Amino acid sequence: MDSVEHPPVSCLICPSVRLRHYTLEENDGDLFQVINISYYSFSGLEDDNPDDRDFDHRLYLLYWCNNKYSRNESLCGACKSKETGTTYYFCVDCKVSYHKECVESPPLIKSFYHPKHHLQLSYDSYYENISCSYCDLRYDGLMLYYYCFTCKFGLHPVCATRPSFLNYPKRHEHDLNIFPRKVDLTCDVCGVFGSKSFIFVCLQCDFIVHTSCIYLPFVIKISRHDHRLSFTYSLPRILSCGVCRQKVDGNYGNYSCMKDCSYLVHSKCATRKDVWDGNELDEEPEDDYENLNCFEVIGDGIIHHFSHSHHMRFENKTANIVHDEEKLCQACVLPLYGGGVYNCIKSNCDFVLHEACANLPRTKQHMAHPYPFILQVSDTKNCFFCGYCGRFSYGFRYVCNKGGESISIDLRCAAISEPFDHQCHPHPLFLSNELGKSRPCSICRRKILRTLNCIECGFFLCFYCVTLPYEVRYEHDEHFITLSYKENASLNWCEVCEETFDSDKWLYTCHECGNAFHIPCLLGKCAPYMKPSQNLFFEEGEFNLTPNIGLTRSICYLCERRCQDKIMFEVYDDDDEKKLYCYRHLQANKKLLIDNLTCFS
Template sequence: MLKIVSFTCNACGTDGDDSPFVCTVCQLIVHKTCISFPRSIKLRIHQHPRIIHTHHLQQCNSRNKYCGICRDGVDTNYGVYYCQDCDFVAHVNCGIQYRQSNTESDEDERSITMNDEFIESSFDIIREIKHGDERIIAEIKHFSHQHNLILSDEFSTDLKCDGCMLPICTPFYSCTGCNFSLDKACISYNYHTCNHSLDVRCLISTKDSIEHSGHEHPLYLAVESENRHCSGCGVSAEYGTFRCVDCDFNLDFKCATLPDKARHRYDKHPLFLTYIDPNDYQYVCQICEKERDPKLWFYRCEKCDFDANPECVLGKYPFIKLGDSYIFDNHPHPLVLVEKIEDYPACHDCGKPCDGLALECHRCNFIIHWKRW
């Protein structure tokens, strides 16, 4: 009969009441299940190829005291998974839960990074102009469009960037012959070394930590976000948060990627994302005219004293560009993406009214739900 003892496992750092394995030379005490832990693992949420297991984080000269997955503290006297390239630390059990399978980790994957190689190869400079000592790129050939793009600052309230699908508020590049525009930030993104596709906004999720103007401390990606409410919108986070380890502050992915500036037809000026309400009297969204929570983020125009909820400013479909044309084999003419908000015609596929997003032919009486195509 093996003796049952209470102990703290040196491999994973958790307590146990069991019959552990013990090293009589170095006094190492380990759970039975921890014997089979892999020496190194690859994580889905970490950019470097592998992180290794160590029994003593203090010996690695690490300054990190927080798990990169759950963001709770780690005891440096016990075992963790550790990345020596970036001082990333994870509880053993967190690392095992979110590691990739052996098949996935054995693949030749390259980390997604923004370096000079990607930035330079995403576009070719066609024309530059000099403004004092500054050289301004006035015309480019971008990999995502067949025509040259010209630098412009002529704003329109309904103009969206074809890269991130957010309203354009800064000087941007546009095609003079097509309904195609890119803001200056989005011309840098290009992936030609692998077959992976990634939304421009999702680049933020490839980082372990971010700096956000809405909070004074760094925010760390925490996969474990049970019972955590987003400080920006107040909604319970479903898939993880960017979390402050110093105070009770969390951001879900939606709020972490809200644009700093936006536009709406109700106001001729840019609207700025605002984190602290300067008013003590006006708690109404001036678009939907409903009461809003002053503790939550909103968009504001100081010149007009105009406040509005983010969802009202950005709209129901903030990352879809209306007016784009699509060619399909099932219909002889181009179909245009539209939003039907009144006089709903019947869908040619299901026969129900087309309310919301639809594909419409401007040459014949054809319309179909976007989701039905």
């Protein structure tokens, strides 16, 4: 429970009031909203009108809150950064928490981190290239900060009032002192050379550390490795980083595996937000993921799977069974071409699972997401959108609701791990390590932010293409059709649409018969993992999937052409009139479908 203390007699001004009373000043062509009024008196405010909003604000007090038992994780209402912690000011009128430093911020200060000039309190700068020189956080509008117009130097109020020395024995045994200039030196913790942030130094030990690296965790769990990693300064041999694949310098800090394996990661790579979940695990007990079995063994070859109400029996199918697209695994929505399967023992129930799908882990850590995924069975009346490959699919999925977002991935994307060996490329592939940089996929040529890369050559695959089946069946060909690059000049036209091939795209070919197919013509433009006679439910409406495999293909309502795809979308308008759309035009009509519906073109 919070213990509340009344503020002193001199009334503190709520930051929201001070921020509305600024002076607009220009410096080198950039506009700054400068705050010159004090934080403890209303005498400088021109708000004598009783109807004024600030006049009413005087009736409310800022309460000093000391919450010793739980942490206030809300951001400061003034600087919009950092959790306000266990002690903070709370405005009854704004219903907002504020840092003590932000409330009690004088218009001008002198800071240890910039002793040459005074720092001016400012707010909501029109100048976009300002960031806090201590914590490296960039100001993103509507933020309170201190600024030196001469040196173009900024600090958060919290950072500006930090002490000039630091005692943190867990990082270094001696006191660390601030070096009040940005210089190009190599940090002993992260191994990065540069002057992006301030440094603390120990002259006795020749120890240097960035302000942003002082409190890096000591034991962590990352998405790229199965075991915990521990921070260390020594490295007996030269290894490559498990994230960026570059050399790790053993003279500086890094994270190494706590088990008997030679896995190593740069400090900066290990603590990236897309790799690490932000939890410090030092002195925390080892807590392995709760990988519950997906089924209970009932008898010899008989199981009860959590996804189905009936018992299932194991059968071993031969590899040369007749091609049947109607018999699909309920988990991965792929045909049963052979191998072990589990069939429902009820004669009138067609529920079937591949042996591998029946043994899927209930909890899974994926290399592209810092939080674990939970296996879920999708509603048979609905499909879901895979956050990695962009397909709509049925069947089982892995779901994660942590980290401020909800993401679902299908079983094909969930199965990808590093290093990934693709049949179409001789070298192993690794997840892209450059955040925010898009690359053209070598198969579909689309620019994608998340790709699997070859570190030896310029080969990149998006998650859509990396999960394309390497071998598929075609109803009019007795052989397997394989995915390959167009190298044979005689392969000029597609057997399905009878149109020519682009010279720089991949295709499916039958090497025995010499037949070739566009990828979407053979698999379907929407996805090869969707079932006809099912429904799609979105906020914008309901769409029925209808098969389009007859001798006479259906006509799309928008393009007025016969669609070659295996599935069309059946929509009923306000007059209850049925209309059929091909995938490409349904995607283009944003009134009917959400914007992120993707298509392989």
